[in-house]
Amino acid sequence: MVKRHRLEPHPASLGETVIQVRQLCNRFGPHTIHENLDLDLMTGEILGVVGGSGTGKTVLLRSIVGLIRPAAGHIHVFGKDLEELPERERSVAQQRLGVLFQGGALFTSLNLQENIAVPLMEHAGLNRADAEQLARMKLALTGLPPEAALKYPSELSGGMVKRASLARALALDPEVLFLDEPTAGLDPIGAAAFDRLIVTLRDALGLTVFMVTHDLDTLYATCDRIAVLSQKKVLVADRIERVAAVDDPWIQDYFNGPRGRAASHAVPGNTHGQKE
Numbered sequence: 001m002v003k004r005h006r007l008e009p010h011p012a013s014l015g016e017t018v019i020q021v022r023q024l025c026n027r028f029g030p031h032t033i034h035e036n037l038d039l040d041l042m043t044g045e046i047l048g049v050v051g052g053s054g055t056g057k058t059v060l061l062r063s064i065v066g067l068i069r070p071a072a073g074h075i076h077v078f079g080k081d082l083e084e085l086p087e088r089e090r091s092v093a094q095q096r097l098g099v100l101f102q103g104g105a106l107f108t109s110l111n112l113q114e115n116i117a118v119p120l121m122e123h124a125g126l127n128r129a130d131a132e133q134l135a136r137m138k139l140a141l142t143g144l145p146p147e148a149a150l151k152y153p154s155e156l157s158g159g160m161v162k163r164a165s166l167a168r169a170l171a172l173d174p175e176v177l178f179l180d181e182p183t184a185g186l187d188p189i190g191a192a193a194f195d196r197l198i199v200t201l202r203d204a205l206g207l208t209v210f211m212v213t214h215d216l217d218t219l220y221a222t223c224d225r226i227a228v229l230s231q232k233k234v235l236v237a238d239r240i241e242r243v244a245a246v247d248d249p250w251i252q253d254y255f256n257g258p259r260g261r262a263a264s265h266a267v268p269g270n271t272h273g274q275k276e
């Protein structure tokens with residue numbers, strides 16, 4: 001088994017609230033997904049968002065970035081409610097948010113540098129030559145070799161697609177990065193490398209990261225705090241050892257089941273999960 005050691009914790013104490021979700025309600029027809037959900041995302045942190053399948057993690061992500069209109073509640077991004085902003089200002093605020101969607105969402109008919117050049121031409125007004133040059137720099141930032149720039153998504157491994165998708169999420173120099181299941185489908189070595197990349201980029205670029213994941217190793221290796229979605233709200237949002245101690249059946253199964261204990265044992269000096 002590949003052990004994924006916890007990376008250096010973020011040196012700075014948690015900053016200000018960059019995203020504030022209050023009393024959020026999301027419904028699809030008769031189905032209520034979120035009911036009065038509250039959550040804060042602090043500047044500079046990596047927040048892991050976990051919960052059972054269908055608890056609404058992706059819906060929460062999509063609500064925050066403005067892709068789903070909530071039934072009720074408020075989402076303040078950089079201190080402003082995106083819904084209340086005029087179109088132009090909303091678009092500027094949304095460009096400060098980068099999203100790595102589940103599956104990557106690259107255009108299959110474009111090579112990698114063209115994929116990343118698209119938002120640079122559309123939103124930053126760059127000409128094609130400058131956009132593609134900057135696109136190659138973004139690809140390098142995510143650890144891809146120069147020759148990857150001219151490859152098409154179908155020619156790449158899963159890990160390379162993730163990196164290219166990350167490069168596209170970073171195209172417009174966002175301040176907050178949203179990741180939906182970033183390590184899903186990667187082998188343990190590729191997943192561990194992606195964990196390191198996320199922490200390195202957070203530190204180097206001063207990013208704040210909101211990450212939906214089921215990957216316990218990723219949670220232990222990268223996250224400053226974990227938010228657990230359950231019963232239509234955020235049940236708890238705290239440091240992992242405190243979350244794992246919460247007396248809730250899903251939390252106990254998840255963090256203190258065999259896989260949770262194995263992931264926590266991979267962290268040097270961690271005592272959580274060692275008691276039966």
Ligand SMILES: Nc1ncnc2c1ncn2[C@@H]1O[C@H](COP(=O)(O)OP(=O)(O)OP(=O)(O)O)[C@@H](O)[C@H]1O
Binds near residue numbers: 052057059060
């Ligand atoms: N556009 C939509 N229309 C109707 N229902 C939707 C829509 N998007 C999501 N849902 C429903 O909302 C619920 C939450 O979905 P979501 O994808 O957020 O769950 P999740 O917690 O991310 O799950 P998983 O861990 O399995 O990816 C699911 O029941 C899903 O079917």
